[in-house]
Amino acid sequence: MNKINIVPLGGVRENGKNMYVVEVDELIFVLDCGLLYPENELLGIDVVIPDFTYLEENKNRIAGVFLTHGHEDAVGALPYFLENIDVPIFGTELTIELAKLAVKETGLSPKFDGFHVINEKTAIEFENVVVKFFRTTHSIPDSVGICIQTTEGSVVYTGDFKFDHSASEMYRTDFSKITEIGSGGVLALLSDSSDAESPVENVSDLRVTEEMVDTFNNADGRVIVACIASNILRLQQIFDAAYQTKRKIFMTGTKLVEVVDVAIKLGKLVLPSRDVLVTQENLDKFAPDELIILETGQSGDPMEALQRMAKNKHKQINIVEGDLVYITTTPSISMEKIVAKTKNLLYRADATVKEISEAFKVSGHATPNDLKLMINLLQPKYFIPVQGEYRLQAAHAQLANEVGVPFKNIFIPGKGDVIEYKDGRMRMAGQVPAGNVLIDGIGVGDIGNIVLRDRKLLADNGIFVAVITISRRQGKILSGPEIISRGFVYMKASEDLIKNSAEIARKVVEDNLKNKDFEWATLKQEIRDSLSRYLFEETKRRPVILPIIMEASNYSKK
Known part of the structure; x- marks a missing residue:
């Protein structure tokens, strides 16, 4: 009888950062290794990993x-994991x-060569465990679900x-394989909850x-299409619609070009014509109504790039x-404010904006309905909703x-949280270390709550420096005190x-200097406390207060 533990290290009570651990006896199977792009309160943070x-x-x-698909929320944390x-x-x-x-983008783990290609027919045997896969439909080809067979x-x-x-065919779900897995007996199902609240199919x-073709046909000038670089299905639709409407596509950014090159090389993205793509040098040869500008951004979402375009700060376009800006992504609720700000900037730059989500x-x-169908096909004894905020997990x-x-x-x-299956029963059984690791530049995990708090204070109330x-x-x-704000x-x-x-700062220093054995830390803290009380009384704000005390060891007055 196998002892089984299921432990989410990410992807629960949040949108992204998927990583789930399944322990069968002494073996650990890791399902996905994704990242999360930060929201506004994580000031200066590039990405978040488990x-x-x-x-x-x-x-x-x-x-x-074991990876399910190629989006950042499933593979983005691998470079840091492999370190x-x-x-x-x-x-x-x-x-x-x-x-x-x-892995190449980060420059981490460049010598790692332990990648293994599988397909939906692959079965990997371990002691008392067989790992199988089944094809699923997602916005990227080669997506699979994972089945870990135990006793x-x-x-x-x-x-x-x-x-x-x-x-x-490239995106088609393998219903027969799913039904076969369900017939064999499913102990536990971990299922995607991202759209569990959606009232619309x-x-x-x-x-x-068809909608894209209509949009491109009815646009009088350039169409700037915003989408996610790794959304291969959307890219294919854009290429097909451009070809049907006799428009040429210019792709911005190196990341998009790399993704497209890989997908074309593997036959996962099909160019309807070799000359559907143009370079920046050739843009002037085409009239505005013959062009599509494809923008995907460099950090998981094109909104920031669109804002730069609207402010005339984009490197290329x-x-x-x-111009018609055509937003073909469906932003999450947390992104609605950013999308609204982006649209406002675009309108001020004399563009018009259309969102695909406005149509359907x-x-x-x-x-x-899809979620319920998956559960009915697999007939699990236990159910664990994952991939989504708590309300979405609860709805699922x-x-x-x-x-x-x-x-x-x-x-x-x-x-x-550890979900343990033991003695024929599944139950919550404690916790293991888990949380968010913040990536800022080349720093991995060196930004904690204290640093974030200071960044928020600096953003909200500024800095107040006393130099003495x-x-x-x-x-x-x-000399001093010199005050800098x-x-x-x-x-x-x-x-x-x-x-x-x-x-105030002068008085605190003079009081401390009466004792030649004063502590530097005590002096600085007293300056902070005194200035903080005074500034809050006067302004009702609390800036970051930074006392800079310098000691002159060989000073002689001339």
């Missing part, structure tokens, strides 16, 4: 990392190539998926292409009057109950505040 502490402590037990953990990586052909690109039944992870009965991808529901994730749990899974067999975990030079031997101030008050209009602050 905490790998538990896996680093148990790396000798890891059988491998300290050398284990095999399994994924479909396109997924592996995109994972290699992710107690299968643990199935869907990855990101939806059902589209008119999907092309997704439209067919064929309908999306800027907005001109008559477009998503790569399953809506409630309700859907599972509606199709027959009792609430006692449904678990809504947080990061690090003293002589401990003479017991007096040699940035982002707090305009110094020329706040002369009394600056003068009084200098006097």
Whole structure:
């Protein structure tokens, strides 16, 4: 009898950063290794990845990392994972190539060569465990779900998926394989919850292409299309619609070009014509109504790039009057404010804006009816909603109950929660280390809550610096206090505040200098406390206060 633990290290109570651990006896199977792009409150942070502490402590037990698809929320954290953990990586052909690109971009783990290509027919045998795969429909080809067969039944992870009965062969779901897995007995199902609250069904991808053709035909000037670089399905639709409307495509950014090159090389993206793509040098040869500018941005979302275009700060393309900006992504709720700001800037730059989501529901994730169908096909004994914020997990749990899974067999975990199957029963059984690791430039995990708090204070209230030079031997101030304010008050209009602050800092220093054995830390803290009280009384704001005390060791007055 296998002992089984299921531990989400990411991807629960959040949108992205998928990483799930399935332990079968002594073996650890890692499902996906994704990142999350930060929201506004994480000032200056580039990406967020899972905490790998538990896996680093148990790396000798890891059988491998098994990837469902090539989006950043499934493969983006691999470069950081592979820095300290050398284990095999399994994924479909396109997924592996995109994972290699992710590793190449960071420059981390350049010598790693443990990538293994699988397909939906692959079965990988381990002791008492067989790992199998089944094809799913998503917004990128080569997407698969993962089935870990044990003596107690299968643990199935869907990855990101939806059902589209008119999907092309490259994107088609393998319903027979899913049904076969369900017939064999599913112990636990981990299923995508991203669209569990959607009141509207997704439209067919064929309908999306028709909508794009209409949009391109009716545009009088350039069409600037915004989408995600790794959304291969959307790229294919854009290429097809451009060809049908006799327009040429210019792709901005190196990341987009790399993704497209890989997808074309593998036959996962088909150019309807060799000359549908043009270079920047050839743009002047075409009239505006013959061009499509394809913008995907450099950090997971094109909105920032569109804002630069609207401000005439883009390196390649800027907005001109008559442009139509066509947003073909479906932004999450957390992005609505950014999208609104972007649209405002675009309108001010004399462009018009159209969102594909205004016409119909477009998503790569399953809506409630699809979610219930997946549960019915697999018939799991236990159900674990993943990939989504808590309200989405809860909505998915309700859907599972509606199709027959009792609430006692449904678990809504947080990061690090251990769901244990032992003695014929599944239950919550403690926690392992888990959380967010923040990436800022080349720094991995060196930005914590204190640094973020200081950044927020600086952003909200600015900085207030007091610079003083003293002589401990003479017991007096040699120069200063000089007060410097940035982002707090305009110094020329706040002369009394600056003068009084200098006097407060002077008094604190002079009081401490009466004792030649004073502590530097105590002196600085007293300056902070005194200035903080005064500035809050006067302004009701709390800037970051930075005392800079310099000691002159050999000072002689001339």
